[in-house]
Amino acid sequence: MGSLEKRSRFLVFTVEECNFCHLKTKRAFQLGDYIYKEGGECTKCKGKTKITMIYSEKTES
Amino acid sequence: MFASLQIGFGDQSLISLLIFWIPFIVLILYGQKIQMWMSLTDVSRSLNKLKLMKEKSRKEAIDFIASFGKSQENISEKIDQFLEYFTLLPVDLDPAGIVKKIEHIINIRDDRVRAEIKRLIPSATDAQTSNIENLLEVAMSLNYIYKVVRHYYLLGKKTMSYIWVVQLQMVLPQVLEEAQALMGAIDAFKQSQPIGDGIGAMVVGKMMTEREKKVIAKDTVMSESEYKGRALYLIKAEGPGGNVGQPGNALIRLIEEMGVKINAIIMIDAALKLEGEKTGEIAEGVGAIIGGIGVDRFKIEEVASKHGIPLYAIAIKQSIIEAISVMKKEIAETIDKVIGIINRIIEEKTKEGDKIAIIGVGNTIGISQ
Numbered sequence: 001m002g003s004l005e006k007r008s009r010f011l012v013f014t015v016e017e018c019n020f021c022h023l024k025t026k027r028a029f030q031l032g033d034y035i036y037k038e039g040g041e042c043t044k045c046k047g048k049t050k051i052t053m054i055y056s057e058k059t060e061s
Numbered sequence: 062m063f064a065s066l067q068i069g070f071g072d073q074s075l076i077s078l079l080i081f082w083i084p085f086i087v088l089i090l091y092g093q094k095i096q097m098w099m100s101l102t103d104v105s106r107s108l109n110k111l112k113l114m115k116e117k118s119r120k121e122a123i124d125f126i127a128s129f130g131k132s133q134e135n136i137s138e139k140i141d142q143f144l145e146y147f148t149l150l151p152v153d154l155d156p157a158g159i160v161k162k163i164e165h166i167i168n169i170r171d172d173r174v175r176a177e178i179k180r181l182i183p184s185a186t187d188a189q190t191s192n193i194e195n196l197l198e199v200a201m202s203l204n205y206i207y208k209v210v211r212h213y214y215l216l217g218k219k220t221m222s223y224i225w226v227v228q229l230q231m232v233l234p235q236v237l238e239e240a241q242a243l244m245g246a247i248d249a250f251k252q253s254q255p256i257g258d259g260i261g262a263m264v265v266g267k268m269m270t271e272r273e274k275k276v277i278a279k280d281t282v283m284s285e286s287e288y289k290g291r292a293l294y295l296i297k298a299e300g301p302g303g304n305v306g307q308p309g310n311a312l313i314r315l316i317e318e319m320g321v322k323i324n325a326i327i328m329i330d331a332a333l334k335l336e337g338e339k340t341g342e343i344a345e346g347v348g349a350i351i352g353g354i355g356v357d358r359f360k361i362e363e364v365a366s367k368h369g370i371p372l373y374a375i376a377i378k379q380s381i382i383e384a385i386s387v388m389k390k391e392i393a394e395t396i397d398k399v400i401g402i403i404n405r406i407i408e409e410k411t412k413e414g415d416k417i418a419i420i421g422v423g424n425t426i427g428i429s430q
Binding site: 010012029031033034035036037050052053054055056057 | 252253254255263266267270300301386387388389390392393394396427428429430
């Protein structure tokens with residue numbers, strides 16, 4: 001089980017959560033993201049979001 | 062059809078002689094040599110894998126540092142020096158006071174490595190310096206593992222000692238697993254992504270958000286909070302750079318220098334799971350839950366026993382590979398459950414007016430507060 005094979009089956013995601021309506025948005029990880037960093041604008045209430053999770057997840061393919 | 066080959070040999074045929082007795086005699090005389098050859102081939106294959114990993118980690122470290130605008134030729138020599146860098150732990154013939162000596166040596170090593178990185182890349186921020194330090198530690202570990210395995214392989218081959226070789230063959234699956242875990246950490250350190258080991262820091266980091274933070278020990282921050290009439294002192298390593306901080310010194314400072322009368326200590330950390338246990342399982346216990354060389358654990362146990370403070374531990378289970386690779390979803394999603402357990406422990410084990418230290422243990426790479 002090569003490490004390269006293993007890593008290729010996982011993708012890293014960032015979860016942003018709105019500080020007001022608590023809407024969670026999942027997107028692909030971008031360089032510079034870190035947990036508890038201020039995020040963008042909430043798509044639902046336009047409030048400020050915060051990155052609450054960064055994790056790797058197995059892809060379906 | 063083989064009748065012509067059935068030449069009398071007592072009551073045995075030549076065929077039974079060929080297919081049974083000759084291999085039997087060969088195995089008696091050369092069996093161990095054949096096993097030795099098979100074991101050496103197996104070890105050699107694993108050694109080649111380790112060599113590839115060692116070279117890849119070296120290249121990744123060079124490329125990463127070169128991305129800060131340095132030419133590869135200039136840094137290759139420096140990286141090779143780093144890879145051979147060693148730390149001599151103090152002599153333990155008279156173990157009294159050895160923890161202080163270990164701490165001294167480790168501090169010298171950390172300061173020297175950081176100073177070398179700063180000299181190599183003066184523009185690097187503290188967080189970037191910590192990440193480069195982590196990346197170099199991975200390359201150094203893989204280099205060391207390769208050299209030790211090669212040493213025993215060559216020793217076994219030279220002495221033709223079956224015992225040497227077979228012992229090496231037996232431990233190699235675990236060594237390879239650890240090496241693969243280190244390889245998995247490279248991407249996380251390069252991109253500053255949180256690793257499984259950081260779950261304790263992530264939990265306490267969440268409790269610290271929106272609160273004032275102050276540096277309480279080297280690379281360690283503290284915030285004050287409140288829960289149901291209890292004062293909470295939240296401690297974690299300073300992120301989002303790759304630090305583990307000094308929670309032992311932080312606790313000593315809080316209790317003995319700042320004079321805060323702590324009634325309970327709650328520690329949260331990643332713990333290695335046993336085979337068969339699920340990733341992300343949460344277990345509760347008592348004692349100082351913290352890994353590393355033992356300096357911080359010693360200090361926390363020392364100060365807790367001196368002041369009679371109970372130590373409660375929460376462990377989030379994961380494998381060694383998961384602990385130093387990018388944090389898995391199953392681990393990240395335990396955060397709210399762990400905070401619920403912390404609140405329950407506070408309610409059950411303390412009373413209103415008490416003061417509680419909550420320590421999130423682990424590497425804070427990619428985790429702020």
